[in-house]
Amino acid sequence: MTEFPTGLLYGDALAIVREVAAGHRLDTETLALSRTHGRVLARNVLAPLSLPPFDNSAMDGFALRYADLHGGISALRLVGEQFAGRALDLSVTAGECVRITTGAPMPAGADTVVIKENARVEGDRVIVHGDTLRAANVRRAGEDVAQGDAVLQAGQVLTPARVSLAASLGLASLPVACRPTVAVFTSGDELVEPGMSLAPGEIYDSNRELLMGLLRADGLEPTAWPRLPDDPKRVEIALRDAACAFDVVITCGAVSAGEKDHIPAVLAQFGQTHFWKVQMKPGMPLLFGSLDQARVLGLPGNPVSVFATCLTFGRALIDGLQGRSEPRPVWRAQLAAPIDKTHARREFVRAHVFSGENGVLRADPSPAVGSHRLRAVAESNALIVVPEGPQRLAAGAVVELLRYA
Numbered sequence: 001m002t003e004f005p006t007g008l009l010y011g012d013a014l015a016i017v018r019e020v021a022a023g024h025r026l027d028t029e030t031l032a033l034s035r036t037h038g039r040v041l042a043r044n045v046l047a048p049l050s051l052p053p054f055d056n057s058a059m060d061g062f063a064l065r066y067a068d069l070h071g072g073i074s075a076l077r078l079v080g081e082q083f084a085g086r087a088l089d090l091s092v093t094a095g096e097c098v099r100i101t102t103g104a105p106m107p108a109g110a111d112t113v114v115i116k117e118n119a120r121v122e123g124d125r126v127i128v129h130g131d132t133l134r135a136a137n138v139r140r141a142g143e144d145v146a147q148g149d150a151v152l153q154a155g156q157v158l159t160p161a162r163v164s165l166a167a168s169l170g171l172a173s174l175p176v177a178c179r180p181t182v183a184v185f186t187s188g189d190e191l192v193e194p195g196m197s198l199a200p201g202e203i204y205d206s207n208r209e210l211l212m213g214l215l216r217a218d219g220l221e222p223t224a225w226p227r228l229p230d231d232p233k234r235v236e237i238a239l240r241d242a243a244c245a246f247d248v249v250i251t252c253g254a255v256s257a258g259e260k261d262h263i264p265a266v267l268a269q270f271g272q273t274h275f276w277k278v279q280m281k282p283g284m285p286l287l288f289g290s291l292d293q294a295r296v297l298g299l300p301g302n303p304v305s306v307f308a309t310c311l312t313f314g315r316a317l318i319d320g321l322q323g324r325s326e327p328r329p330v331w332r333a334q335l336a337a338p339i340d341k342t343h344a345r346r347e348f349v350r351a352h353v354f355s356g357e358n359g360v361l362r363a364d365p366s367p368a369v370g371s372h373r374l375r376a377v378a379e380s381n382a383l384i385v386v387p388e389g390p391q392r393l394a395a396g397a398v399v400e401l402l403r404y405a
């Protein structure tokens, strides 16, 4: 077996995942705008036009020259109508106004719009009352985006607002990173499909739904493979099969010290182990490597370990492969109860986060600490990140959070 790093600090292990992912960036593809939601943009986007593209009215009313408003009441001659749509080439000279609707191009000569509620039409005359400021209710060409501006950057995630900004610039498609294809394996002879009956010693496979759900929530379309038995030859065949067809292979279970934990040996023999074991809790036996064309993440089998490692290392790998440069949001909250940690590992503590007095976020740590206690995850909405080394955190201390609901 070749040498590989083991017992790494969390930050060092994460750096390896990022570096390996950066070395295996996925191809890019150009997709119709409606299919780019949630994808990672592959190239900077320069605005091909200005926004707004032309001066236009922000309100329904009358376009006129501010110089014709005398305070109090003014009477103007109505010389036309410009509705939102094709520009009619209207113009306004002294004492004139044009009826206008929101979004309609400003007629030449007009610099101000008086809202409808401050005007009364009498035949071809418009009587304006109330105070209107110079240039009121006019949206200037280019005030939001100037032509040539770099409005979107490579590595950003395409949120609804960003896709809609691209649409407003007339772009019908965008270059995005290909999504990684992901194969998901659970493993263990003790596991039974929900809906089947249990023999003594067996439990239901819950990690598959956990992993599939977490990956789907990140916009992926993972493929669940048949569960791996505790048999080294079958583990080898299944993993090698998947590794030549998928970008990412995620397994859970069979990575610690047990006699049936075959995955580390298969990876070391047929691929490359980038690291095994990280100083984190839960999730310590985490395994990362490459096999054929795939990056392989071997998550520890305990459900909470699967959860914590998928949200941290799984995401880092998926993000890195797509060249996502925009960091995931970091949240902070005050502890609602103290945390006393004596071990050396970085710990991820399940917590309920809520808005406390004065709107300050508070995080209430769950007393259920075991990494088998899935219910504590289901009943919480964040992981508190407790740094390495012994930590005595008093109630009120500010902690970092990984929010998931």
Ligand SMILES: Nc1nc2c(c(=O)[nH]1)N[C@H]1C(S)=C(S)[C@@H](COP(=O)(O)OP(=O)(O)OC[C@H]3O[C@@H](n4cnc5c(N)ncnc54)[C@H](O)[C@@H]3O)O[C@H]1N2
Residues within 6 Å of the ligand: 186, 187, 188, 190, 191, 203, 204, 205, 206, 207, 208, 252, 253, 254, 255, 256, 257, 258, 261, 282, 283, 284, 285, 299, 300, 301, 302, 303, 305, 371, 372
């Ligand atoms: N002597 C040692 N024992 C253990 C160590 C160690 O370092 N030395 N590490 C412990 C830690 S920490 C963890 S985490 C677990 C991880 O073990 P594995 O990754 O090998 O996982 P398994 O042994 O296969 O399973 C652990 C646990 O999780 C249950 N499990 C597994 N898969 C599923 C699933 N799909 N759905 C529901 N539950 C699942 C499994 O039944 C076990 O109870 O090892 C410790 N031991």
Ligand code: MOO
Residues within 6 Å of the ligand: 280, 281, 282, 283, 284, 285, 300, 302, 305, 371, 372
């Ligand atoms: O690190 Mo294990 O993941 O405690 O449960």
